[in-house]
Amino acid sequence: MKAADAMAGLTQLHDAQRVVFDAAALLGHEKVSILDALGRVLSEDLTAERDNPPWDNSAMDGFAVRWQDIKQEQAIQKPVTLSVIEDVPAGRMPSKTVGFGQAIRIMTGAPIPQGADTVLKVEDTEHTPDSVRVFKAEPKGANIRPQGEDVKKGDRIIAKGARIRPGEVGMLAILAKSFVCVYQQPRVAIISTGDELADLDERFSEEKIINSNSYGMAAAVREAGGIPLLLGIARDTPMALKEKISQGLNADMLVLSGGVSMGDYDFTKAVFRELGAEMNFWKLAIRPGQPLAFGKIQGKLAFGLPGNPV
Known part of the structure; x- marks a missing residue:
C-alpha cells in the first residue's frame, strides 16, 4: 500500500x-501579584494612569543650560562660562529657574529645571562649585528624556491576551500595578x-x-x-x-x-x-x-x- x-x-x-x-x-479570571504574574496570560487591558517619565529629565550627569547661551558658534570661538545656581540630584525637584548666563548642576534622572532646554555632559565641561566652562556645545534639547517618552497617560500599554514576561513585569511596576487579572491556569x-x-x-x-x-x-x-x-x-x-x-x-x-x-x-x-x-x-x-x-x-x-x- x-x-x-x-x-x-x-x-x-x-x-x-x-x-x-x-x-x-x-x-475564568483571577488576580495575582506582580511576581506571580510571570508566565501568565493577561485577562485585561492595562492602560497608563500617568506619563512615564512624569517630567522631562536628564539623561546624563551634567549641567542644565539654555541652548541660546552655549550655541555652537560661540563655543568654537571661545569657551562659554556660566554661573552655577543650584545642584539637583535625582529624586529632588529644582527650586530655581535657569536664566541668562546660568546653569544648574543636574544628575541623571533629575527633572529638567524651568528655563533650561539642553543638558551638557559633565565630561565636556570644566567646573567649580560656582561656575562651569563649556568647551563643546550640544544640539538644542540634547541629553533630555522628554515627559511621556516611554509611556503616555491613557495609552494601552499591555493588551489583554499578552503573556507576561520579565519585560512586562518591569512595565507593570512602572504602571504601579501590584496585582493584575490573569486567566486561570x-x-x-x-x-x-x-x-x-x-x-x-x-x-x-x-x-x-x-x-x-x-x-x-x-x-x-x-x-x-x-x-x-x-x-x-x-x-x-x-x-x-x-x-x-x-x-x-x-x-x-x-x-x-x-x-x-x-x-x-x-x-x-x-x-x-x-x-x-x-x-x-x-x-x-x-x-x-x-x-x-x-x-x-x-x-x-x-x-x-x-x-x-x-
Whole structure:
C-alpha cells in the first residue's frame, strides 16, 4: 500500500489543530501579584494612569543650560562660562529657574529645571562649585528624556491576551500595578496506560519499562502555562482505565498516553465511548503519531496520545 493511500481519510494536522482551538474555551479570571504574574496570560487591558517619565529629565550627569547661551558658534570661538545656581540630584525637584548666563548642576534622572532646554555632559565641561566652562556645545534639547517618552497617560500599554514576561513585569511596576487579572491556569490530568509500565519509585523487573511519558507531558504542560496533575498508570483493563479517566475528569483537560491503537489491549476507544465521549478524530495524517485522538468527555477536553514518545 502506498503511503498516500494509507493517509487517505485521516485528519490532516492543520485541520486537527483548528478543531482543538475551536473546542477550547477561555477559563475564568483571577488576580495575582506582580511576581506571580510571570508566565501568565493577561485577562485585561492595562492602560497608563500617568506619563512615564512624569517630567522631562536628564539623561546624563551634567549641567542644565539654555541652548541660546552655549550655541555652537560661540563655543568654537571661545569657551562659554556660566554661573552655577543650584545642584539637583535625582529624586529632588529644582527650586530655581535657569536664566541668562546660568546653569544648574543636574544628575541623571533629575527633572529638567524651568528655563533650561539642553543638558551638557559633565565630561565636556570644566567646573567649580560656582561656575562651569563649556568647551563643546550640544544640539538644542540634547541629553533630555522628554515627559511621556516611554509611556503616555491613557495609552494601552499591555493588551489583554499578552503573556507576561520579565519585560512586562518591569512595565507593570512602572504602571504601579501590584496585582493584575490573569486567566486561570488549566489543570491537566495526565495518565499513562499499560501493564508494561513501572513508575519511577517502583521496584521493576526487566520486563518493565519506565513511565517516562507522564513526566515529559507534565513538563510540556507546565512550560505551556498549565498545572499538571499526575494520576499515575492505568493498567490494561477497561475497569482500571475507566477509573483513572473518571478521576481525570475533575481537571480541565485530560491527556492519556498509550492504548489508542488497534491492539487487543487498547481499551481507550471503548472506555471513551462508555463515558459519553464526543470524539472529533482518532487518527492524524502524520507519522509517527498517527493514532492520536481528540474530543470531549463530559465537557472536558480529552486527548489520547500514542505510547511511543517519538
